[in-house]
Amino acid sequence: MKLKVKLIPFYVNDRIIAISENDAKEIGVRGGDRVRVSCGRKRVIAEVKVISGLVEQNECGLTKYLMELLEIEEEAVVEIFPVPKPESFNYIRKKIFGHKLTKDEIYAIIKDTVDGSLNEVELTAFVASNMLRSMDFDEIEWMTRAMIETGETITFERGIVVDKHSIGGVPGNKITLLIVPIVASSGLLIPKTASRAITSATGTADTFEVLADVNLTVDEIKEITERVGRVIAWGGATEIAPADDIIIRVEHPLSIDPKPQLLASVMAKKGSVGAKHVVIDIPVGKGSKVPGVEKGRELANDFVELGRRLGLNVRCALSYGGQPVGRAIGPALEAKEALKTLEERKGSSSLIEKSLGLAGILLEMSGKTSNGYEYAKEIFNSGKAYEKLKEIILAQGGEITKADDVPIGDKVYTLKATKEGAVEEVYNKNIVKIARTAGAPKDKGAGVYLHKKRGEVVKVGDPIITIYAEKEWKLDNAIDVALQEKPVEITGMILDAYPSYKYIGGR
């Protein structure tokens, strides 16, 4: 069937084709079915949406993404043809029922993910079944290799390539913006590809995008890294492990990151850029992805083993993830905090300590020094790291290099303490929920600033958190969330009373 194309102004990155009810009946498809859309020699697989009001008979609506893949404009004529579900659909069902998948089956799932043959419902089922059924180590290795092999890889002509990655899950984790310039200042190459937010209010790609362009191609990553030593790029914009970002897009709304996906997602990106030494940050603590040290160690072993199988030298750092890193949560707020810390060479100790510690591990692994922490501290204190970050921003087309110039949301609300005491607990998940409700990560200026962290003394009227938003209604919603789901727990100094009076002091 031949149909005239019009642009559907939503479903930004999806492989969606909208057709009228009559045309759907005519070719015997229903919503969710797949069709092959072709124009000349270009062809793609798309998922059918039956939306009669949007398109007339003999017309179809395509997303901008699909029009780009087909290299066509509006008014072009495409041919559509129903195609059956791919075989990999049955492999996903096999995983749903708890069976081990073969290498070929995993490769088929990843290949069909990349070429768009699996739709969002099927991918969601795959992710959810991995959460419940998990995968054994062979399956994880095959999935990682399949993700690398279905994308582009980079071979650097010079230098030692190192990389860092965090498994995420702790709010405010803007350490990449400090680690990359510190490590690059030592002469190592660090072509950092990051993903966008999965479970948190901002991912490194969202945060760095406030300062510079993160949509770099593979050629740009190679050229800039070889010229100036480092980049911070969004993995999803490149053809590096393209399955990763497609899978992350279904993980984000579910706010889950199953272990097999997490391992493959991180290590596929490292393997694709040929990193020799890799440091992995595993935040551990209540409200993060890894609740306890025991589980953290298990995950660390998995990363090291997966690295061994792929030929990468991996070291993991279990870091404290029981409360946010630094005080800012949200893309612009985090970019501002990172810049300010580098600019002034001082700031939140959790942010500085963690960044120096991880950078130090990489510096030691690559043989630059036997005291990585001190070397990293020297680079940080000398101001070289700030100069490097400025270079990175400029090399990636950015202009803002001063913390004070970073724009943040102008709709603001500060939640104040109504009682005296000390902060007993900071609830990571609630803080993320407030920041996301305020608009993060989409609205770059949205987020939360945490005035009081664990153990800090609070007086009545002290600011606890400030919520920033770009839109009034999102601020209102975020305030509602903050009032219902406490961002922090404040306990009085007296925790118990008669009959078992117990005074807990020393906070």
Ligand SMILES: O=P(O)(O)OC[C@H]1O[C@H](OP(=O)(O)O)[C@H](O)[C@@H]1O
């Ligand atoms: O959204 P949650 O689940 O926290 O994790 C995702 C974040 O964690 C990683 O951080 P980095 O790239 O190592 O800095 C990812 O790239 C992403 O930015």
Ligand SMILES: Nc1ccnc(=O)[nH]1
């Ligand atoms: N699943 C993931 C977690 C953290 N970072 C990633 O790139 N991917």
